[in-house]
Amino acid sequence: MAGRKIRFAIVGLDHRHVYNHTRLLLNAGAEFAAYYSDKPELIAEYAAAYPGIRAAGSLAEVLEDPAIDLIAGSPMPARRAEISVLAMRHGKDVVVDKPAVVSFDELERVQQVQRETGRIWCLYSNEHHGRRCTVLAERLVAEGAIGSVVQTTGFGPHSISLAPRPAWFWDRTVSGGIIADLGAHQFEQFLFFTGSRTASIVHAQTGNFAHPGHPEFEDYGEVSVTGDGGIGWFRVDWYSPGALGAPGDIRLFLLGTDGYMEMRKYFDAGRPAGERLLVV
Amino acid sequence: MAGRKIRFAIVGLDHRHVYNHTRLLLNAGAEFAAYYSDKPELIAEYAAAYPGIRAAGSLAEVLEDPAIDLIAGSPMPARRAEISVLAMRHGKDVVVDKPAVVSFDELERVQQVQRETGRIWCLYSNEHHGRRCTVLAERLVAEGAIGSVVQTTGFGPHSISLAPRPAWFWDRTVSGGIIADLGAHQFEQFLFFTGSRTASIVHAQTGNFAHPGHPEFEDYGEVSVTGDGGIGWFRVDWYSPGALGAPGDIRLFLLGTDGYMEMRKYFDAGRPAGERLLVV
Known part of the structure; x- marks a missing residue:
């Protein structure tokens, strides 16, 4: 990736921590590629804050975009492990919101996929x-x-x-x-x-x-x-x-x-x- | 006791809480009769604070003085239950320092003697x-x-x-x-x-x-x-x-x-x- 910025997508607008993730990555110099929410009613407010950015039509569209390096955002807690796993399996790094998982089974699955894929998986804990x-x-x-x-x-x-x-x-x-x-x-x-x-x-x-x-x-x-x-x-x-x-x-x-x-x-x-x- | 002040004795100078007890009782209008410590080396500082008061020669002298209504003070924690029991058995009320007891056995003994004698037994917790x-x-x-x-x-x-x-x-x-x-x-x-x-x-x-x-x-x-x-x-x-x-x-x-x-x-x-x- 030498010579170009890391490109990120936001997945999940369910908690306002999504604004922390977006600012963190932009402040770090990353490039904002797209965002996706499975709840269209949550898009208006976020879109107003980031008017130039593309709202993806599906999760698959984000996952399958080879130009996206990293997934961040704040889906509902019970969806986070699954999205982490999908992102890593699609060759992307992950910044996850807290709580990252809601069961020991999910934790084990995320750890296993992280070891298999070698992707960076990290937690942003705003407190x-x-x-x-x-x-x-x-x-x-x-x-x-x-x-x-x-x-x-x-x-x-x-x-x-x-x-x-x-x-x-x-x-x-x-x-x-x-x-x-x-x-x-x-x-x-x-x-x-x-x-x-x-x-x-x-x-x-x-x-x-x-x-x-x-x-x-x-x-x-x-x-x-x-x-x-x-x-x-x-x-x-x-x-x-x-x-x-x-x-x-x-x-x-x-x-x-x-x-x-x-x-x-x-x-x-x-x-x-x-x-x-x-x-x- | 109508018509006269409650008279108290201080027993035990081992912790500085003894000064709290003394002030508390004097502020409440009680009369300071005597004090006793089994450690003569602790007496000088206390005597300087209360120069007019008699230092008793023994615990028995305090317990057997019918003019003393109440025992307060701060002996070593492991001595407190015994002194509470002796005081109540001698017809005196008790203001005890914390910790009042250091075992469940002591607690049971104090409670039993309190019920038997009907004396007032209370804890002064300075915090x-x-x-x-x-x-x-x-x-x-x-x-x-x-x-x-x-x-x-x-x-x-x-x-x-x-x-x-x-x-x-x-x-x-x-x-x-x-x-x-x-x-x-x-x-x-x-x-x-x-x-x-x-x-x-x-x-x-x-x-x-x-x-x-x-x-x-x-x-x-x-x-x-x-x-x-x-x-x-x-x-x-x-x-x-x-x-x-x-x-x-x-x-x-x-x-x-x-x-x-x-x-x-x-x-x-x-x-x-x-x-x-x-x-x-």
């Missing part, structure tokens, strides 16, 4: 890569600012009313449930900051305390995890008031042997707008 | 009763400010270097271990704020990540608990730098169905000194 405070924490931890990271604590509260929620959002078989959907960020950051390569869940629970109209829905979840590099705990929920005007008061705490850090990812209650990293 | 932010949160939660409390998250980091640590501090059989010692605050607040009367520990672990010189010592602990009024998780540790000049950056988060609260109990990093309550 990590899209937040400057987290990227800065990454550098400071590597420099030893807080000693050895013993534990990570994550809060992933989210506002249910910030974005319109389609019907599938309430269906755990499609969304993956709260621990896959919101917890994916938390697991990724736990593994990253403790340097763990393997980990076990030692305790997990979910509940529905505030959404009796959707009895199958999980509006609260928590997980304790032990890895080979440290331990972690997080909780996630759908209780944040929409009036916050942010995904939620999302935090990550790193407890080190010589100090600690706290990331206030979207705002810092009672202070001027903006994310913050505290290092003590 | 709750001694912090204005927590007392204010109590009122606001009762008024429904954040809806129904679903979950409490507690951070109990402490500085090991803030106060001189006697030899017994490193001995788990005397201190009770980190979950009894520092976790006592956390359990009390969990039960209080979720309104739980019964609860089970669903997961707990401790570790020693930063104190290799004291291999038996626990410098980290965490607990997940499920009660009949809500769920909770906390972590406690001994990693806070002494330079903070506070017990630690101790926090309590209340997650409600209609909002959340955060108590920053001793300071608020990067802001002017003082404790804070955030309500969102």
Whole structure:
């Protein structure tokens, strides 16, 4: 590919993270070739943001286009593994949204196809890569600012009313449930900051305390995890008031042997707008 | 006792919480009769703070003084249950420091003697009763400010270097271990704020990540608990730098169905000194 830009296509407009993917790739210098959604009603808003780009008529059209090198985007969670597999089998690299898979079977299939095809398959987790405070924490931890990271604590509260929620959002078989959907960020950051390569869940629970109209829905979840590099705990929920005007008061705490850090990812209650990293 | 003040004695000067007990009782209008410590070397500093008060020569002298109505103070954790029992058996009420007991056997014995004697036996937990932010949160939660409390998250980091640590501090059989010692605050607040009367520990672990010189010592602990009024998780540790000049950056988060609260109990990093309550 020497001498030409990487060309990407966006597949799936179901979550607004698709805008993160598009910006990320354009900022990195990639060329935007086409996009596809299986839901025509989602196209208008996206098309207005990227008016010069071709809307493909089918997934096959994107997959079979040899000029496309990479697939990104945000289809419904339960479709992501399949699209990853199809993309890699068609010789394309993949940037996948979180949660990348919603079952262990899907994970195994994606890993197997990645090994067979040798394609690049990577996860874009916006609570990590899209937040400057987290990227800065990454550098400071590597420099030893807080000693050895013993534990990570994550809060992933989210506002249910910030974005319109389609019907599938309430269906755990499609969304993956709260621990896959919101917890994916938390697991990724736990593994990253403790340097763990393997980990076990030692305790997990979910509940529905505030959404009796959707009895199958999980509006609260928590997980304790032990890895080979440290331990972690997080909780996630759908209780944040929409009036916050942010995904939620999302935090990550790193407890080190010589100090600690706290990331206030979207705002810092009672202070001027903006994310913050505290290092003590 | 109509017509005269309640008279109290302090038993045990092993932890600085003894100063909280003394102030609490004096502020409430009680009369300070005497104090006793089995460690003469601890008396000088305390005597300087309360120069007019009699240092009793033995525990028996305090217990057998019919003019003393109430025993407070802070002996070593492993002595507290025994002193509670002796005090109640001698017809005295008790204000005990945390942790009040260090085993289930001790708890059962204290409860049994309390039922037999009908004395008042109560716990003073300074992270709750001694912090204005927590007392204010109590009122606001009762008024429904954040809806129904679903979950409490507690951070109990402490500085090991803030106060001189006697030899017994490193001995788990005397201190009770980190979950009894520092976790006592956390359990009390969990039960209080979720309104739980019964609860089970669903997961707990401790570790020693930063104190290799004291291999038996626990410098980290965490607990997940499920009660009949809500769920909770906390972590406690001994990693806070002494330079903070506070017990630690101790926090309590209340997650409600209609909002959340955060108590920053001793300071608020990067802001002017003082404790804070955030309500969102």
